[in-house]
Amino acid sequence: MASYAFKGGVHIPNPYPIKKPEVKQVAPPEQAALFLQQRAGGEQKPCVKVGDKVLTGQVIAKTSGKYPSYTHASISGVVLAIEKRPIPHPSGIDGVCIVIDSDGKDKWIEIEKCDQDFLRCAPSKVIQRIREAGIVGMGGAGFPTHAKISNAQGAQTLIVNATECEPGIMCDDALMQHYPREIIRGVEVLMHGCGAKKAIIAIEDDKQEAFNSLLMYNFNAHIEIVQIPTKYTSGAEKILIKTLLDIEIPSGEFASDYGVLCQNVGTVKAIYDAVIDNKPLISRIVTVTGSAVKEPRNYEARLGTSFASVVAQSKPNNKVHQIRMGGMMMGVDVPNIEHSIGKITNCIFVNNATLKPSVQSCIRCGQCNEVCPVGLLPQQLFWYAKSENMDRAMDYNLRDCIECRCCDIVCPSHIPLAQYFSFAKALHCKQTKEQQKADVARERFEFKEFRVERNKAERSEMMARKKEELKKKMAEDKTQKDKIAQAVARVKNKGALKK
Amino acid sequence: MTAVFSSTSQMMRQVIYALVLGISAAYAFFGWGIIVQIFLAVVVAIAVEATFLKIRKHPIKPAIADGSAILTAILLAISIPSIAPWWIVVVGVSFAIIFGKQLYGGLGNNPFNPAMLGYAFLLISYPLPMTTWASEFVNFSQAFDVIFNLNSNMVDALSGATRLDDVKIQLSLGKMMSELNLHSSAQAWINAGFLLGGLYLLARRVIFWHIPAAFLSGIIVTAFLVSLGDGEYLPVQNHLMLGATMLGAFFIATDPVSASTTPKGRLIYGFLIGVLIVIIRTFGGYPDGVAFAVLLMNIVVPLIDYYTQPKVFGK
Ligand code: SF4
Ligand code: SF4
Numbered sequence: 001m002a003s004y005a006f007k008g009g010v011h012i013p014n015p016y017p018i019k020k021p022e023v024k025q026v027a028p029p030e031q032a033a034l035f036l037q038q039r040a041g042g043e044q045k046p047c048v049k050v051g052d053k054v055l056t057g058q059v060i061a062k063t064s065g066k067y068p069s070y071t072h073a074s075i076s077g078v079v080l081a082i083e084k085r086p087i088p089h090p091s092g093i094d095g096v097c098i099v100i101d102s103d104g105k106d107k108w109i110e111i112e113k114c115d116q117d118f119l120r121c122a123p124s125k126v127i128q129r130i131r132e133a134g135i136v137g138m139g140g141a142g143f144p145t146h147a148k149i150s151n152a153q154g155a156q157t158l159i160v161n162a163t164e165c166e167p168g169i170m171c172d173d174a175l176m177q178h179y180p181r182e183i184i185r186g187v188e189v190l191m192h193g194c195g196a197k198k199a200i201i202a203i204e205d206d207k208q209e210a211f212n213s214l215l216m217y218n219f220n221a222h223i224e225i226v227q228i229p230t231k232y233t234s235g236a237e238k239i240l241i242k243t244l245l246d247i248e249i250p251s252g253e254f255a256s257d258y259g260v261l262c263q264n265v266g267t268v269k270a271i272y273d274a275v276i277d278n279k280p281l282i283s284r285i286v287t288v289t290g291s292a293v294k295e296p297r298n299y300e301a302r303l304g305t306s307f308a309s310v311v312a313q314s315k316p317n318n319k320v321h322q323i324r325m326g327g328m329m330m331g332v333d334v335p336n337i338e339h340s341i342g343k344i345t346n347c348i349f350v351n352n353a354t355l356k357p358s359v360q361s362c363i364r365c366g367q368c369n370e371v372c373p374v375g376l377l378p379q380q381l382f383w384y385a386k387s388e389n390m391d392r393a394m395d396y397n398l399r400d401c402i403e404c405r406c407c408d409i410v411c412p413s414h415i416p417l418a419q420y421f422s423f424a425k426a427l428h429c430k431q432t433k434e435q436q437k438a439d440v441a442r443e444r445f446e447f448k449e450f451r452v453e454r455n456k457a458e459r460s461e462m463m464a465r466k467k468e469e470l471k472k473k474m475a476e477d478k479t480q481k482d483k484i485a486q487a488v489a490r491v492k493n494k495g496a497l498k499k
Numbered sequence: 500m501t502a503v504f505s506s507t508s509q510m511m512r513q514v515i516y517a518l519v520l521g522i523s524a525a526y527a528f529f530g531w532g533i534i535v536q537i538f539l540a541v542v543v544a545i546a547v548e549a550t551f552l553k554i555r556k557h558p559i560k561p562a563i564a565d566g567s568a569i570l571t572a573i574l575l576a577i578s579i580p581s582i583a584p585w586w587i588v589v590v591g592v593s594f595a596i597i598f599g600k601q602l603y604g605g606l607g608n609n610p611f612n613p614a615m616l617g618y619a620f621l622l623i624s625y626p627l628p629m630t631t632w633a634s635e636f637v638n639f640s641q642a643f644d645v646i647f648n649l650n651s652n653m654v655d656a657l658s659g660a661t662r663l664d665d666v667k668i669q670l671s672l673g674k675m676m677s678e679l680n681l682h683s684s685a686q687a688w689i690n691a692g693f694l695l696g697g698l699y700l701l702a703r704r705v706i707f708w709h710i711p712a713a714f715l716s717g718i719i720v721t722a723f724l725v726s727l728g729d730g731e732y733l734p735v736q737n738h739l740m741l742g743a744t745m746l747g748a749f750f751i752a753t754d755p756v757s758a759s760t761t762p763k764g765r766l767i768y769g770f771l772i773g774v775l776i777v778i779i780r781t782f783g784g785y786p787d788g789v790a791f792a793v794l795l796m797n798i799v800v801p802l803i804d805y806y807t808q809p810k811v812f813g814k
Contacts (some may be wrong), residue, residue, distance in 0.1 A: 238812065248812055360507050360565060361607035365755040366707065369762070374812040379760055380804065397811045412507045413607075 004202075004228040004243045008373035010406050011231050012167040015328070016289045016296045020209075021174040023285055023298045024313065028056075028075045028106050032304025033340040035087050035095045036061045036071055037136070037144075044071055046098055052079045055109040057280050060098050069144050070134040074282040074302040075100055076107040088325040088334045088345070097340075100304070111278055118189050118275050123153075126193040126275055133274030134281045134343075139165060139235075139264030142344040145271070149194050151254075152261035158196040159244060160187055162203045162210070162265035163228065163235035166327025169347040171285040172265050174298040176203070176210035179269050180217040186272035187223055193271075194261050199223045200244055201265070204230040232329060233373045233404045237262045251400045266346070286341055288314045290350040292321050301341055307348055308337045316350050324349035329405045360413040368407035368417060374400050378407035378417050385424035390431060393424055401425070507606075511566030513705045514750065518573060521692035521746065525581070528685035530637035532581025535646055536588055537573055543592045544572035551601040567606045571595055574614035574750060578743060578790070579621065580632045582645045587628055591617040611797045612757040615790040622785065630786055690745040697749025706753040709765035714748040715739065717773020725781050738777060747776070747789035757797045764800075764807035772796050 036044040044061040048054055054073040062068040080101040087095040118126060131146035139161060160183075164172045176183060187199050203211045205227040214225050226244070233239050238249050240262065247258050255262050263271075266284065273279045282303055289296035294315035301310055307323065324331045325339065326347055368378035376397055384393040398421060405418045525533045548568040552559045562568075572592050579587060598620075599613025600606065622629045637645070700706045722738040738744065743751070752758060752772050759768040772792045779788025 242812070250812070357506065358561060360561065361605065363507055363510075363567070363607050363755050364758070364760050365507075365510065366760045366765075367704075369760060369809075370707070375809045376811060377761060377804075377808060380808075396808065400811050412505070412510050414506070 004226065006231070006234065006239055006243045006373060007375065008371050008406065009231040009233045009239075010371050010409055012409070013230075014167050014170070014206075016168060016291070016293075018170065018296055021170045021177065021298055023174045023178055023300050026299045026301040026305060026310055026313070028102060028302050029305040029309060030102050031080070031099060031306075032074050032102070032302060033085060033097045033099045033306070034060070034071055034074060034304040035085070035097045035340075035342055037063070037069060037142075044069065044096075046082050046096070048079050048082075048098070050079050050082055053077070054079060054100060055107050057109045057111070057282060059280075060100075067131060067146070069131060069136075069146070070280070071098070072134055072280040072282050073100055074304045075102045076105055077101045077103040086335075086339070088332055088339050088342070113278075116276055119192060123193050123195060126189060129275050129278065130193070130271055133270070133279065135267060135270045135274060136281075136343050137264055138266035138270060138284060138343060139346065145263070145267055148256075148263075149190070149261065152194050152256040154259070155194045155196045155256065155261040156198065156259035157245065157261070158187065158191055158194060158199040159240060159260060159262045160190075160199060160201040160265050160268055161235055161237070161240055161262055162201055162207075162214075163240065164204060164207070165235035166329050166331075166347075167232060168289050168328050168349065169287050170289070170296075171287045171298050171346050173207045173210050174287075175266055175269055175285050176207070177213050179272075180213040182272040182276075183214060183265060183268055184217045184220065184223065185276060186268035186270075188220060189271055189275045190261075190263060190268060191222070196261060197222060201225045202228050202234075202240060202244060204228060204234060206230040233402070233406060236373065236402055236404060238402070239373050251397075281343060284341065284343065284345070286310060286345055287347040288350065289347065290321075290324075292316050292319060292350045292352045303341055303343060305341050306337075307339045307341065310341070311337060311348060311350055314350070317352070320353040322349075322351045322353045324351065329409070330403070357414045359415055362411075362413055362415060365412060367410040367412065371406040371410050373404060373406060374402060376401055378421075381424075382415060382417050382420055385420040388424070388427065390424065390428045394428065398424055398428065506565075508564050508566045510705055511570050513703055514570055514700065515566065515573060517696035517699045517705075518577070518693070518750065520696045521689055522577065524685075524689040524692035525577070528636065528688065529581050529633040530635075531639045531642035532633055532637050532646065533577065535642050536576040536579065536581055536583070539585060539646075540572035540576035540588050540592045541569050543589050544568040544596055547593050547596045548601070551597060552605075555601070555605075557605070562605065565606060568596060568600075571600070571613045571617075574746075575617050577746065578614065578618050579629060582631065582633045582637060582642070583628045584648055585646050587621060587625060590624075591621045594620045607756055609756055610800070612751060612754045612793050614754075615751060615793045618790045619794055622790065686742070687740040690740045693745035693749060697745060700749060700753075706749065706755075707762075707765065709762055710753045710758060710769035711748040713766045713769030714752050714773045715744075717770040717775075718744065718777055719773075721774045721777035725777060732781060738780070742780070742787040743789040744776070747772070747793065751789060752793055752796075757793075757800065759800050759803045759807070761804055761807040761809055763809070764803040767803055767807065768796055768800065 036046070044063050046061045048060045054060060055076045056073055058073045059070050060073050061071040077100045079098060081099040083097060083099070084094040085097045087093065127146050127149055130149065135145040137143045137145060137148070162172050162176060164170065187201065191199050199222060201214060201223065203225065211225065211227055218225060228234055228243055234243060237255060241255060241260055242248050245260065247260070249255060249258060270281050274281070283300055284303065285298050285300050287296070287298050288311055293311065297314055299310045299313065323334050323337050325334055325345060326332055328349060331347065331349060362379055362382060364379055366379065372378055381393055381396050381398055381401070384396060385398070401421045403418045403422050407417045411417060522533060545563060545568060548563060549559050552562055575591050575595055576588060579591065595613040595617030599611055599616040600609045603609040697711055701708055718738050719735055722733070722735040726732045726734060752769055759765050775792035775795060776788040779785060779791055785791065
């Protein structure tokens, strides 16, 4: 077997491993709070009112436009509120939520029987079903899947990311052990949808069981299942593409430019549900783990279920907790447990609150250089980011930082490097925008000058022309007058002669 | 890459542990002097560092706890002759901490290796005590007497052949290499101690292989080229196992703060230090070249770093 290795990265064993990742089904909640997708330009608007009765699977919000994306009710009941609530997002912003009070029946909408032989559908039809099922990238990115597939039409290779991305998360592992058949079918659906001839499912080599179960269900010669080293950032899209296909995609370019489509394995399962069973995305698998829970576990829960109700099943201790959504590396700390599970909630970390070690100065030890998967020099970048010397930071390829936090993890001085980098990027962005604005203003000013000049020139030219014309006319007039005078004189002469 | 250091002080501690073998070897041959010097140096370093932090109104405890001042003190104490008078180490360590580190804004901001700055200062200012080495095992009370000047005859009694500079003098007197008694077994043992310690650091990934490897290659290549010339020159193996070679390769040139940080940069940096060491040893006026070679290369580190940026993903 080919060995798949990449430079940099850190090996972090799962801090809270469990023997067999089972998936515990969580009963539909009493109340579900579903937040609406708020991507720029693609804001979803509710299409139900407070007090409306809704059924499980019913569309309750969608974006406008020709190809809308949807949110569906995850339980049946009555719409209790449509309001802004804090959502787990790094910026700490509020988002619009639709809150449904359960009627306890979990009554589904009528699901149309659909053609299970997806190969007979046109790829556009497959994409349409994916869109109508409200599927977004479930690995954490949350980008609408149908758009990603449409962009990658004609891709050569489909890569299914089953690497779990971050230490501690186990939901993909569990998913693969539970739904191997569905995943393989889902991959076939996706290949049909994007036109890829070949698919690679990448699994980290510490998930032997998951690997075996997929292998058992794979009868398609065009689908390859490979094991890659368990090393953090192996799951970052561009790193994964490099590992598997040896293609390096520079910043500013996309996988689709290179004929590659990457999808998370959770998304693939959702695609299976959507295309084969015609079921919308209303539940997902979530890992609950961390130092404060006695039983780290995976749960399959309806979207909108509160964090608290799933965390409670993992037996948390009574100490003060630090809640984090997403992985230990790139997740977001949330102030409290008052959140609900969304389409991208892959993991909830419940840790005992600890003091962060104090930050010391950089000793230039170079440990960070060693682990950067993109080959940057975090220590130099840090220097320039700190002093806000953006030109230099850009020289050192700040733009290529994927904010994976590998460098943070190894820094013996506990410098939050990635945080500096994300800040510096934002700053640079702002500066360039200002620069652009200034440029536009200058251009405008220069143009105005030019216009004034031009007007002046035009006007003087016009004046000159007019003068010229006038002169000509006058001259003409003169000749005319002369002619008349001559004629008059002639007449007079004639008259005189006659007399 | 799995080694994750939980703190800077943990890294510094690893370095200090790694020095133990070399120090033990020095102790075994030349006695208590080195132990007294280290002790004295550490006390002075902490006192000076604390005073300075207080003046600069910086928190004292974390800076002392990071272990860097202690490490600087130990490196300097090892580098000077074990029977040097007490004020040598006091002046040297103070100079190293104040001018080598604190005046630049503390750990992480110093362009020069503080221990080597202190050493160079001492060597220039006080050449005699800085080149008077012990010739035999010095017991505890003797060490005390000689370091604290309690018995002025003691120095002459204990000091003898100096190390590398002696080689040059002897050679210039027309002796053949084979006739020289270089105390080479003692020095080789000490160097072997530091070599083993350095390998430990490599294994623990506190330091990376680039600098020591390049440093030693620099020495080997240059020493070989020099030995091709006419006249008697120190052979390659003696360059490697004499003087501060191994200490320099694994502990001094690798000081992260003042070294180059890019992988390619580290190779260039290390190699050129090795080259300079042999040149200074062979043609220069000073006995050993490690300190000057390191300091000279410290100056060009920013340049090296800038021109040796690694290839970035996708570019
Ligand atoms: S790991 Fe931390 S201390 Fe070491 S060079 Fe990088 S930023 Fe500096
Ligand atoms: S956060 Fe950025 S600089 Fe740090 S290791 Fe990741 S990509 Fe490299």
